[in-house]
Amino acid sequence: MKRVVATAGAAALLLLATGAAGKKSIVPRYETLLLKNGAKVYWFPSPNIPLFEVHLNFRGGSDLDPPGRSGIAAFAAGMIRRGVPGLDENAISSKLDDTAGGVEASVGEEDTTVSSYGLNEHAPEILDLMFEELAHPTFPEEPFKRLRTNHLDSIVQLPDSPGALATHVLDSVMFNGTTKARPSTGYKRDLVRVKLDAVRDYYPTLVRTDKLAALVIGGKERREILDRVARGLEALPCPACGKTIPEPGPVDLPPARLGKGTVLLVSRPGISEAHVRMGFVGPRRKVAEFYDLRVAETILSGHFASRLNLVIREKLGLTYGINAGFNFGTTVGSFVLSTSTRNDKVGELITQVNKLLAAFVRGEIGEDDLRIAKDYLTGSFPLGLQNVYAIAGSVFGGVLNGLEPAFLDDFQDRVNGVTLESLRAAVRKHVTLDQLKTVVVGDVKALSPRLAKHGLRYVVRKPGEFL
Amino acid sequence: MQALLVGTLLALVSFGAGCSHAHWRPDYKVHREKLPNGLTVLYVEDHTAPVVSYTTWFKVGSAWEKPGSTGIAHLFEHMMFKGTSRYPARKFFEALESKGALVNAYTQRDSTVYYEVIAAKYLETVIDMESDRLANLLLTQADLDSERQVVKEERRLRVDSNFGAQQMESLEKLAFPTHPYGWPVIGYQEDLDRLSLKECEDFFRDYYQPGNAIVTIAGDFDYERAREWMTKYYGKLAGHPVRELALRDEKTAPGEKRLTIERPVEAESLLIGYYIPSMYSEDAERLSMLAWALFGMNSSRSNVELVRKKQLALGVGAEATLERYPSLFLVSAELKTGQRAGAVEEEIYKLIEEAKEKPLGEDELERVKNGLLYSTINESKSSAGVAGWLTSGEFYWNDHQRIFEKLDKYYAMKPEELRQVARKYLNKENRVVVVMKPQGEKP
Numbered sequence: 001m002k003r004v005v006a007t008a009g010a011a012a013l014l015l016l017a018t019g020a021a022g023k024k025s026i027v028p029r030y031e032t033l034l035l036k037n038g039a040k041v042y043w044f045p046s047p048n049i050p051l052f053e054v055h056l057n058f059r060g061g062s063d064l065d066p067p068g069r070s071g072i073a074a075f076a077a078g079m080i081r082r083g084v085p086g087l088d089e090n091a092i093s094s095k096l097d098d099t100a101g102g103v104e105a106s107v108g109e110e111d112t113t114v115s116s117y118g119l120n121e122h123a124p125e126i127l128d129l130m131f132e133e134l135a136h137p138t139f140p141e142e143p144f145k146r147l148r149t150n151h152l153d154s155i156v157q158l159p160d161s162p163g164a165l166a167t168h169v170l171d172s173v174m175f176n177g178t179t180k181a182r183p184s185t186g187y188k189r190d191l192v193r194v195k196l197d198a199v200r201d202y203y204p205t206l207v208r209t210d211k212l213a214a215l216v217i218g219g220k221e222r223r224e225i226l227d228r229v230a231r232g233l234e235a236l237p238c239p240a241c242g243k244t245i246p247e248p249g250p251v252d253l254p255p256a257r258l259g260k261g262t263v264l265l266v267s268r269p270g271i272s273e274a275h276v277r278m279g280f281v282g283p284r285r286k287v288a289e290f291y292d293l294r295v296a297e298t299i300l301s302g303h304f305a306s307r308l309n310l311v312i313r314e315k316l317g318l319t320y321g322i323n324a325g326f327n328f329g330t331t332v333g334s335f336v337l338s339t340s341t342r343n344d345k346v347g348e349l350i351t352q353v354n355k356l357l358a359a360f361v362r363g364e365i366g367e368d369d370l371r372i373a374k375d376y377l378t379g380s381f382p383l384g385l386q387n388v389y390a391i392a393g394s395v396f397g398g399v400l401n402g403l404e405p406a407f408l409d410d411f412q413d414r415v416n417g418v419t420l421e422s423l424r425a426a427v428r429k430h431v432t433l434d435q436l437k438t439v440v441v442g443d444v445k446a447l448s449p450r451l452a453k454h455g456l457r458y459v460v461r462k463p464g465e466f467l
Numbered sequence: 468m469q470a471l472l473v474g475t476l477l478a479l480v481s482f483g484a485g486c487s488h489a490h491w492r493p494d495y496k497v498h499r500e501k502l503p504n505g506l507t508v509l510y511v512e513d514h515t516a517p518v519v520s521y522t523t524w525f526k527v528g529s530a531w532e533k534p535g536s537t538g539i540a541h542l543f544e545h546m547m548f549k550g551t552s553r554y555p556a557r558k559f560f561e562a563l564e565s566k567g568a569l570v571n572a573y574t575q576r577d578s579t580v581y582y583e584v585i586a587a588k589y590l591e592t593v594i595d596m597e598s599d600r601l602a603n604l605l606l607t608q609a610d611l612d613s614e615r616q617v618v619k620e621e622r623r624l625r626v627d628s629n630f631g632a633q634q635m636e637s638l639e640k641l642a643f644p645t646h647p648y649g650w651p652v653i654g655y656q657e658d659l660d661r662l663s664l665k666e667c668e669d670f671f672r673d674y675y676q677p678g679n680a681i682v683t684i685a686g687d688f689d690y691e692r693a694r695e696w697m698t699k700y701y702g703k704l705a706g707h708p709v710r711e712l713a714l715r716d717e718k719t720a721p722g723e724k725r726l727t728i729e730r731p732v733e734a735e736s737l738l739i740g741y742y743i744p745s746m747y748s749e750d751a752e753r754l755s756m757l758a759w760a761l762f763g764m765n766s767s768r769s770n771v772e773l774v775r776k777k778q779l780a781l782g783v784g785a786e787a788t789l790e791r792y793p794s795l796f797l798v799s800a801e802l803k804t805g806q807r808a809g810a811v812e813e814e815i816y817k818l819i820e821e822a823k824e825k826p827l828g829e830d831e832l833e834r835v836k837n838g839l840l841y842s843t844i845n846e847s848k849s850s851a852g853v854a855g856w857l858t859s860g861e862f863y864w865n866d867h868q869r870i871f872e873k874l875d876k877y878y879a880m881k882p883e884e885l886r887q888v889a890r891k892y893l894n895k896e897n898r899v900v901v902v903m904k905p906q907g908e909k910p
Contacts, residue, residue, distance in 0.1 A: 046607055049848055098834055146775065163628075200653055272628065372561065376565060382567075382586055
């Protein structure tokens with residue numbers, strides 16, 4: 001990437017860089033702009049497709065929910081679509097549907113994203129509406145009450161989706177002691193207490209231009225989409241800018257404390273399948289061994305010839321599907337294995353998976369494993385980069401994790417640089433089986449004897465203890 | 468060989484009376500040819516990225532099954548990955564995945580589809596391997612036994628542990644007591660246990676023939692080279708007669724059919740199906756548009772009334788399932804905890820009655836057309852998306868361009884047409900209803 005500093009056409013913009021670089025770069029031409037209020041904008045033109053996408057990424061999400069107020073960030077983001085002066089939420093929906101456009105807000109643990117999309121010809125109306133929603137949300141009472149009951153319902157009804165419940169419970173036990181143990185929508189006990197005034201007061205903490213990175217895709221010329229986004233961002237009020245957000249204290253979930261090797265069995269009667277999740281806290285995206293770990297997870301999972309699939313599904317016939325891999329977060333990550341099996345095989349499945357993972361950590365990895373995984377990763381690399389929208393999304397994802405935009409250009413070389421030694425060392429260091437947590441959601445009566453038969457200790461809990 | 472060039476169709480903007488949406492045509496070169504053994508091939512050239520997608524559609528799905536042998540179409544889809552003498556099972560995957568390919572398949576009522584997405588330079592390898600398994604697939608009892616377990620596991624995961632799927636299965640069974648659309652694509656456990664190797668061999672012989680397939684290649688390839696490879700690898704396959712499917716439409720006694728099922732869930736849920744004609748009917752697109760307009764948009768009446776104003780449901784949706792045989796106009800509601808399905812049902816019928824009495828507004832219809840335009844362009848971001856439409860047109864109408872005619876029909880639709888189909892099909896005597904209620908031991 002060539003780094004250029006120059007003033008741009010719009011007075012408020014500082015053109016930081018133009019990218020893409022030379023002929024060999026995968027990344028197409030893009031520009032990076034720094035606005036006066038600190039917001040950084042990445043613009044990828046899309047001259048051939050008349051669609052635009054804008055993604056505003058505000059650093060800070062549900063992790064920052066204060067103790068006893070879990071879910072408040074999700075409420076604050078949820079209120080973005082509920083009204084602006086002169087338009088209630090139904091009028092907003094009609095206006096967006098009139099243009100086939102969309103404005104969406106979502107909260108993750110570490111960030112809050114507000115996105116808009118549509119046809120280029122309608123970009124002015126859609127973008128103006130998005131910025132009005134961000135700058136002047138009216139926080140109406142009725143939609144707030146509905147949002148609260150919806151969030152409560154999503155929690156109460158979670159046991160109706162045993163797989164989703166298992167994933168949530170694993171997060172709870174894996175991240176126990178941290179804010180990441182909480183559901184993003186908040187605990188039931190906190191949701192019933194939350195007041196609209198509190199959400200209104202909290203909102204500026206979330207929408208901060210000094211903690212903003214934006215991705216703009218679309219248009220041939222800057223004036224079509226980019227300039228309007230830049231003007232909208234510069235006009236956003238930011239009363240919290242410059243202020244320090246206090247980190248919330250640790251979260252502890254007494255029922256979720258698990259002894260080493262103990263299976264947490266969560267009761268979900270009436271189903272013939274046991275939903276199994278296993279995992280441990282893992283490294284963040286900028287970990288030095290990132291490429292070794294990508295190769296490692298590819299040996300384990302993600303394609304037909306991967307070890308978990310060949311042994312657990314093909315050889316032993318214990319499951320329809322089994323997946324495992326690292327989620328490399330911005331600050332912290334995780335390793336999660338997801339599968340399911342018929343009730344009478346749950347003990348055997350967990351035992352076999354433990355055995356397989358233990359052998360992996362012991363270094364039972366061959367040159368063939370390494371070669372196949374590297375070939376798969378490097379060969380499949382272009383499949384996810386078939387148009388500017390996909391490439392821009394990958395670049396932006398990397399940037400949010402602190403990488404240089406050109407990281408994509410190095411991907412294949414870095415994967416090919418992984419050796420058997422570096423791979424084994426990375427697995428020993430980061431596949432921390434002594435920290436492995438195992439959660440099973442299913443019919444306790446059917447499952448408990450099967451766990452006991454295989455010598456697996458277990459504790460039984462009810463879903464409500466995690467909600 | 469018949470080669471047709473769709474040509475370069477750029478975005479055309481037309482401003483008709485009361486219609487401000489643009490008509491979009493994707494900018495890809497398309498060729499079609501038919502090999503002497505009956506195989507149809509579509510070539511969709513797109514040099515944006517060095518990738519090709521390769522799909523093979525077979526005209527066989529669960530609609531071709533017989534009672535007692537349900538699930539064979541889907542189980543056989545699994546068996547297609549068991550390999551040949553040149554590429555035994557594991558080698559088949561390794562050969563493709565070592566090149567980074569995405570390899571998978573899916574089975575529907577009317578079709579079974581296999582696909583690979585792979586770096587463009589490996590196209591010839593894919594053609595070789597796909598033609599090889601079509602000619603030389605090895606079927607063994609051991610493979611059938613192990614794959615049967617995997618499929619039964621899949622059913623336990625997708626249906627037996629999924630109460631919503633059980634509700635849908637109940638609705639289809641109630642709606643189609645004799646027609647194959649009444650049983651699930653994945654089949655019943657007891658039938659899966661019974662399926663024999665002989666049945667699999669017969670199924671392969673009867674339906675996995677070049678004349679019963681369409682191959683679509685989309686992406687970065689040279690048309691002439693690709694044609695040469697297709698002729699070289701597929702041209703040598705003999706074509707055998709394909710067993711034709713002749714089904715009668717389901718004839719059920721008029722009158723509403725209802726069923727209540729009880730499951731250990733937290734909230735009630737509602738599923739309504741109205742009998743509608745097949746995709747070949749003149750009314751097919753109108754019903755599809757009606758479902759989208761009434762239930763599919765954020766601003767749709769159902770969302771305004773049931774979700775936002777009366778707050779009875781977390782979400783309401785509808786879809787006209789357009790298939791080879793008459794199917795259902797499905798309306799589903801995910802209820803808020805403590806709400807009653809009966810109350811939601813009543814509100815849904817009110818909305819439908821309103822749509823019968825008074826045509827939807829031009830503005831409501833225009834929103835759907837705009838949504839359609841956006842989706843169309845969004846799908847055209849990749850040639851694989853466009854290839855999917857073209858193959859669908861070829862598959863159902865023997866005309867890959869038919870899909871564009873259908874788009875034009877959507878754009879030309881008038882509110883009164885939607886009112887007419889609502890009156891014709893969305894009636895009490897024409898519907899099936901399944902309510903799921905909480906029951907049993909709570910967690």
